[in-house]
Amino acid sequence: MKFIRTEDYYQMSRAAANIISAQVIIKPDCVLGLATGSTPLGIYKQLIDWYTKGDIDFSNVTTINLDEYKALSPDNDQSYRYFMNENLFNHININKNKTYVPNGLELDEKKACDDYNSIINSVQGIDLQLLGIGHNGHIGFNEPSDCFATETHCVDLAQSTIEANARFFDSYEEVPKQAYTMGIKTIMHAKKILVVASGENKADIIKEAFFGPITPKVPASILQLHPDATIICDNDALQKVSELI
Ligand code: GLP
DSSP: OOEEEESOOOOHHHHHHHHHHHHHHOOOTTTEEEESTTHHHHHHHHHHHHHHTOOOOOOTTTESSEETTTTTTTTEEEESSHHHHTGGGGSOOOOOOEEEEEOOOOOOOHHHHHHHHHHHTTTTTOSSEEOOOOOOBBBBBBOOOOOOOOOEEEEEHHHHHHHHHHGGGSSSGSOOEEEEEOOOOHHHSSSSEEEOOOOOGGGHHHHHHHHHHOOTSGGGGGGOOOOEEEEEEEETTTTTGGGOO
C-alpha cells in the first residue's frame, strides 16, 4: 500500500482528483468505481472545476457506484443516485446512461443484486475504485462481519452506521436500515484502489484497518492485500500512524 500524506482536506481532495483525472486522460473510456459520503465531495468539486476549464473529458467514461440505500428512490435527496447527480454527474459531460448505482427501488433483493452483478460483469473490470472508510472500517456498505461477502448483496446496516447517517435525515426513523452494496471480491478486483480519509475522527480506523490484522471484522483491512492500493489522508487522519509510514 502506498500512503500519501497531505496537509489538509483540500490537499487530500486535490491529490485524489489528480489521480482520477490522470486515469481518465490515460484511458478516456475507463470505468471508475465511485463512492459517496462526505469525504469525496472535495474530489468531485475539483473534478467539476477541471472539467469546466476544459481539462477533462468524461464523455466516454463509465461509472459504477458502490452502494445504494434499499427503498429510497433516485429523487429522494438522501439517495446515493441523487447525491451523485447533484455532486458530480449533473455538472460534467458524462453520459448518464453509463453511470450505474444499485436500484434502491427494487425490493426483490436477489433481483437487485443479480442485476447489479450483471452490470459489473458487463463492463470489463473497474480501472480505479475510489473508497471512503466508515468509522467501523466499512467500505461501501460492507459492514463488519464473520466473513467477507463477495459480490453485490443486501446488508443490514450496523447500528453505528445508522447513527452516523442520522445527521442527514429529519428523524432517526427515516434513516434506512438496509442497503445494497458491491461486495469485497468486486472491490478487490479493481485494478487500482484509492482510499481517502480526512480528520482525526478517522485516525483510529486508519490504524486498525491498515496496520492491524486482516479480518472481516474490519472490512477495509482486506485492502492490505491489494496489489495497487493508494491511501490518501490528511495529517489529522494519519496522526496515530505517523511513525509507521
Ligand atoms: C457511507 C458510505 C461509505 C462511506 C462512509 C464514510 O456509509 N456508504 O461508502 O465511505 O459513509 O462516509 P464519510 O466520508 O462521510 O465519513
